[in-house]
Amino acid sequence: xxxQLHIIITGDRGKVFRLPxxxxxxxxxxxxxxxxxxxxxxxxxxSISLFTENxxxxxxxxxxxxxxxxxxxxxxxxxxxxxxxxxxxxxxVAKLELSNVRQAAEFREEKEEILTNAVSELAERSExxxxxxxxxxxxxxxxxDGKNSGGPFIKMEDTERDELLFKADRYLxxxxxxxxxxxxxxxxxxxxGKRKDPVNGKSAFHTGIDFRxxxxxxxxxxxxxxxxxxxxxxGHGNFILIEHGNGYSTSFSHxxxxxxxxxxxxxxxxxxxxxxxxxxxxxxxxxxxxxLDNKPINPYPFMQVASLSESHTSSxxxxx
Numbered sequence: 001x002x003x004q005l006h007i008i009i010t011g012d013r014g015k016v017f018r019l020p021x022x023x024x025x026x027x028x029x030x031x032x033x034x035x036x037x038x039x040x041x042x043x044x045x046x047s048i049s050l051f052t053e054n055x056x057x058x059x060x061x062x063x064x065x066x067x068x069x070x071x072x073x074x075x076x077x078x079x080x081x082x083x084x085x086x087x088x089x090x091x092x093v094a095k096l097e098l099s100n101v102r103q104a105a106e107f108r109e110e111k112e113e114i115l116t117n118a119v120s121e122l123a124e125r126s127e128x129x130x131x132x133x134x135x136x137x138x139x140x141x142x143x144x145d146g147k148n149s150g151g152p153f154i155k156m157e158d159t160e161r162d163e164l165l166f167k168a169d170r171y172l173x174x175x176x177x178x179x180x181x182x183x184x185x186x187x188x189x190x191x192x193g194k195r196k197d198p199v200n201g202k203s204a205f206h207t208g209i210d211f212r213x214x215x216x217x218x219x220x221x222x223x224x225x226x227x228x229x230x231x232x233x234x235g236h237g238n239f240i241l242i243e244h245g246n247g248y249s250t251s252f253s254h255x256x257x258x259x260x261x262x263x264x265x266x267x268x269x270x271x272x273x274x275x276x277x278x279x280x281x282x283x284x285x286x287x288x289x290x291x292l293d294n295k296p297i298n299p300y301p302f303m304q305v306a307s308l309s310e311s312h313t314s315s316x317x318x319x320x
Contacts, residue, residue: 177245179222180268182303183252184275184286186213192298198282207296208251208289209303215284217275219252221266222302230262236287237279240272249294253287254279 190198190210197204225244233239238255256276260266277284290299 177223177225177248178302179244179248179250179290179299180302181222182211183222183250183288184211184213184217184219186211186217186275186286188212189285192296192300199280208253208287209299211275211286211288213275213284213286215256215274215276218271219255219273219275219286221268221270221272222250223248223268225250225266227260227262227264227266227272230258230260232278235280237281238273238276239279242266242272247293249291251289251291253289254281254285256284 188209189212190206192206192209195204195206196202221242223242223244225242227240228243228249229239229241231239233253236251236253238253238258240252240255240258240260242250244250252273254276255273255278257274258272259274260272266272275284275286288299290297290302
């Protein structure tokens with residue numbers, strides 16, 4: 001017979017329960033209980049590990065969510081700042097464009113005002129030059145007759161300003177070669193035309209104007225030109241001849257010193273020599289002539305426009 005194990009369980013009222021169990025069954029039951037306990041332990045440990053890992057992952061997710069919210073806030077702030085900067089730049093650009101428009105308008109007004117003043121002054125000068133030219137009987141250059149020319153026809157708008165500029169250009173072409181003003185300071189002692197010769201007292205024709213001056217006084221060119229002669233010329237003494245173009249020439253006699261050379265270009269108002277008493281002369285003076293196509297003409301009408309040509313006929317020393 002197998003050994004029997006009896007498990008006795010008593011109740012509060014004295015009842016007794018007996019559970020007979022063989023050693024073999026008890027061993028099996030104990031082994032199963034141990035296996036079950038081991039299983040429960042392993043399951044518990046695994047559950048605890050999963051729980052811990054889950055809490056860690058949850059914490060990381062929360063941290064990531066917080067970082068995401070922070071990043072979203074930073075991005076939103078940067079976007080807002082970027083939009084503000086773009087708005088500021090647009091405002092600056094708008095202000096610059098407005099400033100440029102205002103400056104352009106001011107420049108146009110200033111330009112128009114300057115041009116209007118210049119045209120007004122040009123009109124006054126042209127009128128004055130016209131009166132002076134008329135007073136000495138000078139003819140303006142005529143327009144081309146159209147021969148030996150051609151090209152496409154382009155209609156030109158007739159404006160007062162263009163006509164004025166064209167007129168002024170014709171005047172400038174005219175006065176460029178005209179000997180205006182006085183060549184030297186001092187009173188006139190002998191005019192152009194008939195006179196009594198100061199050396200022999202006989203009736204003669206004076207081809208220029210004599211100016212009484214002190215020895216060494218400065219003599220100036222009365223128009224732009226080229227020195228054709230600069231030498232001692234018999235009765236003329238030290239002598240200078242300047243050709244101005246369009247048939248006009250001026251000459252200067254009895255000079256003490258010649259300060260230019262033949263072939264040199266001179267400008268109106270340039271110093272060319274000093275007053276003297278050389279040649280056929282009775283005292284220090286300048287004999288001044290104007291010729292047109294090699295014929296002497298009266299210099300006096302040309303001298304009357306001295307005030308008009310003051311800036312040209314005065315030397316730099318006299319003008320400053």
